[in-house]
Amino acid sequence: MTPLLSVHGITKHYGTHIGCADVSFDLYPGEVMGIVGESGSGKSTLLNCMAGHLAPDAGAVVFDTRTDGPKDTVTMSEPERRMLGRTDWAFVHQHARDGLRMGVSAGGNVGERLMAVGERHYGDIRNRATDWLDRVEIDAGRVDDRPTTFSGGMQQRLQIARNLVTGPRLVFMDEPTGGLDVSVQARLLDLLRGLVRDMGLSAIIVTHDLAVVRLLADRLMVMKSGRVVEAGLTDQVLDDPQHAYSQLLVSSVLQV
Amino acid sequence: MIELKNVSKTFTLHNQGSAIIEVTNDVSLKVSAGECVALTGASGAGKSTLMRMIYGNYLSQAGEIRIGDVDLVRAEPREVIALRREILGYVSQFLRVVPRVPTLEVVAEPLRAIGIGAEEAEERAQSLLAQLNIPQRLWSLSPTTFSGGEQQRVNIARGFAHSYPAMLLDEPTASLDATNREVVLSLIEAAKARGAAIIGIFHDEAARARVCDREIDVSRFTPKAAA
Ligand SMILES: Nc1ncnc2c1ncn2[C@@H]1O[C@H](COP(=O)(O)OP(=O)(O)OP(=O)(O)O)[C@@H](O)[C@H]1O
Ligand SMILES: Nc1ncnc2c1ncn2[C@@H]1O[C@H](COP(=O)(O)OP(=O)(O)OP(=O)(O)O)[C@@H](O)[C@H]1O
Ligand SMILES: [Mg+2]
Ligand SMILES: [Mg+2]
Numbered sequence: 107m108t109p110l111l112s113v114h115g116i117t118k119h120y121g122t123h124i125g126c127a128d129v130s131f132d133l134y135p136g137e138v139m140g141i142v143g144e145s146g147s148g149k150s151t152l153l154n155c156m157a158g159h160l161a162p163d164a165g166a167v168v169f170d171t172r173t174d175g176p177k178d179t180v181t182m183s184e185p186e187r188r189m190l191g192r193t194d195w196a197f198v199h200q201h202a203r204d205g206l207r208m209g210v211s212a213g214g215n216v217g218e219r220l221m222a223v224g225e226r227h228y229g230d231i232r233n234r235a236t237d238w239l240d241r242v243e244i245d246a247g248r249v250d251d252r253p254t255t256f257s258g259g260m261q262q263r264l265q266i267a268r269n270l271v272t273g274p275r276l277v278f279m280d281e282p283t284g285g286l287d288v289s290v291q292a293r294l295l296d297l298l299r300g301l302v303r304d305m306g307l308s309a310i311i312v313t314h315d316l317a318v319v320r321l322l323a324d325r326l327m328v329m330k331s332g333r334v335v336e337a338g339l340t341d342q343v344l345d346d347p348q349h350a351y352s353q354l355l356v357s358s359v360l361q362v
Numbered sequence: 363m364i365e366l367k368n369v370s371k372t373f374t375l376h377n378q379g380s381a382i383i384e385v386t387n388d389v390s391l392k393v394s395a396g397e398c399v400a401l402t403g404a405s406g407a408g409k410s411t412l413m414r415m416i417y418g419n420y421l422s423q424a425g426e427i428r429i430g431d432v433d434l435v436r437a438e439p440r441e442v443i444a445l446r447r448e449i450l451g452y453v454s455q456f457l458r459v460v461p462r463v464p465t466l467e468v469v470a471e472p473l474r475a476i477g478i479g480a481e482e483a484e485e486r487a488q489s490l491l492a493q494l495n496i497p498q499r500l501w502s503l504s505p506t507t508f509s510g511g512e513q514q515r516v517n518i519a520r521g522f523a524h525s526y527p528a529m530l531l532d533e534p535t536a537s538l539d540a541t542n543r544e545v546v547l548s549l550i551e552a553a554k555a556r557g558a559a560i561i562g563i564f565h566d567e568a569a570r571a572r573v574c575d576r577e578i579d580v581s582r583f584t585p586k587a588a589a
């Protein structure tokens with residue numbers, strides 16, 4: 107089987123400071139991978155390098171494109187990469203407002219992504235937007251309201267709808283449940299898991315929450331100081347961590 | 363169906379002075395289709411550890427653990443995931459679920475994961491829940507608020523939803539009343555009859571005697587304390 111995403115030696119420095127260094131892995135269709143590690147360990151840097159938001163100093167991010175097969179997204183043209191970002195890739199930001207247009211209605215936020223890939227029929231766009239709002243459990247009556255009038259959890263669900271409406275194959279998520287209270291987190295988790303199963307999408311999820319990782323991710327990567335110190339099956343890394351830092355990370359939280 | 367060859371396990375506790383715990387050494391065993399084998403031995407002898415090694419959530423240091431054509435000691439995560447989806451079931455001692463998901467879905471999920479339609483999966487889930495005496499009014503609720511015994515039965519229903527060719531059972535009859543214990547034992551007998559290879563841990567001696575064909579005392583794999 108061809109990996110959906112194949113990451114080779116991704117390295118990013120900020121001046122002389124290491125953001126992330128020499129990260130490599132393969133992600134297969136339908137897999138969900140978690141990335142955990144302490145604050146400043148390079149998780150967001152790595153995610154942004156993979157999603158094309160940051161240019162890595164070295165390395166390749168090979169994506170299995172629909173039309174041309176595996177292609178290095180680091181060296182592809184900017185318009186081509188931007189097109190991927192609108193179609194096959196989705197990016198869910200930690201802060202919903204970074205991923206939403208706050209001045210546009212909820213329906214508009216979702217519909218905008220469809221228009222960006224060439225949808226023109228207003229009725230279709232509106233129907234699909236409403237359908238997605240429903241899937242993320244946002245009341246149809248709120249379709250014309252702006253996200254500024256939504257709670258944090260609703261904004262996050264709206265961001266997910268906006269991202270998934272175009273049927274992406276790979277979703278990058280940076281702390282998707284961060285800053286939400288526990289019951290809202292649970293709803294979001296349930297939603298994400300259902301989407302992964304029903305749409306067969308692959309996802310890379312950065313989080314510091316090991317319980318979230320346990321429930322959502324098949325595989326886990328542990329980062330420290332910009333480097334991957336351990337990677338494997340999620341429950342193996344959590345139940346039988348091999349590296350000193352992973353052992354510390356797992357033992358410093360209550361049972362997950 | 364399940365075959366272990368010269369398998370060993372040590373834990374290295376890096377943050378506790380790099381203490382090394384040698385749990386089990388040079389384990390070889392074989393369980394055929396239709397057979398149920400009990401792991402026995404005193405508390406701390408390493409029964410659960412060996413079971414987790416076979417499931418792949420504890421890493422083995424040496425040897426080979428073959429289930430079907432996969433060697434769990436060397437397999438890639440995605441091979442282990444596929445094995446667990448299709449071939450290898452595990453009823454652990456505790457139920458771990460995504461909050462908010464209804465019991466019926468929790469039980470039907472392993473079937474949905476192998477591509478069975480929602481309706482058929484739910485029918486099978488309903489019949490298992492009914493068999494295990496989970497009142498129907500609870501089926502639409504999340505099991506997170508259920509009693510210990512109810513959670514254990516939901517866990518068993520989930521574990522038996524798909525007809526796995528190989529199964530691992532860690533104390534499946536613990537904390538169950540006589541009626542439900544009987545149901546679980548008959549589920550195990552039915553799984554054997556359809557050809558499943560089963561490894562179980564049972565503190566309940568009568569249960570063990572009834573469903574197990576052999577016992578393996580894991581203390582014989584415990585390394586001699588280093589002088
Ligand atoms: N734009 C930047 N300029 C300079 N240094 C940066 C920049 N962005 C990140 N860094 C540094 O790179 C390192 C990795 O940061 P990154 O944001 O990737 O960490 P993280 O693992 O996502 O942390 P957190 O869990 O706190 O979000 C940190 O030491 C950080 O200070
Ligand atoms: N994740 C772990 N990290 C370190 N040591 C462990 C871990 N899991 C098990 N052990 C150790 O391995 C040994 C065997 O434990 P195990 O749980 O397998 O025993 P058991 O035979 O199942 O006992 P019981 O009958 O009490 O359940 C114990 O010394 C235990 O402390
Ligand atoms: Mg970050
Ligand atoms: Mg045990």
